[in-house]
Amino acid sequence: MYFDSSSRNKSKIKRLKLQISLLFFTLLIGLFACNKPELKNAVIKGRVVHHEWEVAGVNVYLKKNVTEFPGYDISLYDDSVKAKSSVRSEAPFAFRGLEAGDYYIYAYGYDSLFNMTVRGAQYYHISDNLEIVNKDITVSE
Numbered sequence: 001m002y003f004d005s006s007s008r009n010k011s012k013i014k015r016l017k018l019q020i021s022l023l024f025f026t027l028l029i030g031l032f033a034c035n036k037p038e039l040k041n042a043v044i045k046g047r048v049v050h051h052e053w054e055v056a057g058v059n060v061y062l063k064k065n066v067t068e069f070p071g072y073d074i075s076l077y078d079d080s081v082k083a084k085s086s087v088r089s090e091a092p093f094a095f096r097g098l099e100a101g102d103y104y105i106y107a108y109g110y111d112s113l114f115n116m117t118v119r120g121a122q123y124y125h126i127s128d129n130l131e132i133v134n135k136d137i138t139v140s141e
Contacts, residue, residue: 008051017138030108042126045094046136048083050059052120055139058118059108067102068122077106100126105135116141 048058061077063070070076083093095103103126108119120139 002004005029017101029059033108040097040099041130042098042128043094043096043102043128043132044103044105044124045091045132047086047092048109048120048139049136050111050114050139053111053113054086055094055109055111055118056083056092056115058083058139059105060137062095063104063106064098065101066096066102066104067096069123070106072106072108072119074106074108083107083109093137098126099129100131102126105137107139109139111139114141 009107037075044062048060057096059074061074063077065089074080079095079138081093081095086092086134093107095105102123103124104117106121106122111118118139118141120137122135122137123136126133
């Protein structure tokens with residue numbers, strides 16, 4: 001009985017080349033087909049300031065995807081925090097986990113130093129998903 005080992009080896013090599021080619025093609029498709037999630041690590045932070053004095057305890061509201069003041073109705077806003085004192089906190093108010101875009105911040109509360117209700121609004125633009133915007137918001141009576 002005659003046994004041809006060279007044709008058997010050629011067949012194995014062909015099959016191995018085909019498997020490697022398929023693996024490479026699959027990896028190539030996977031690399032370009034996958035949508036990589038955008039990092040959402042931008043931050044807007046600052047202090048609430050009234051007559052050059054910091055005001056703690058004021059509610060600060062965030063509205064996403066706007067370039068004009070959305071108004072005083074707090075139900076229209078997407079997120080909120082209460083401003084702290086910068087003596088106790090590095091950022092009296094901060095909104096984290098944001099992505100690039102346009103934002104409006106509205107602050108509303110009571111200034112116990114002047115015994116009056118204060119409010120103010122500030123537009124913010126984030127151009128990079130990793131940007132940190134450190135900008136105070138001024139409030140008035």
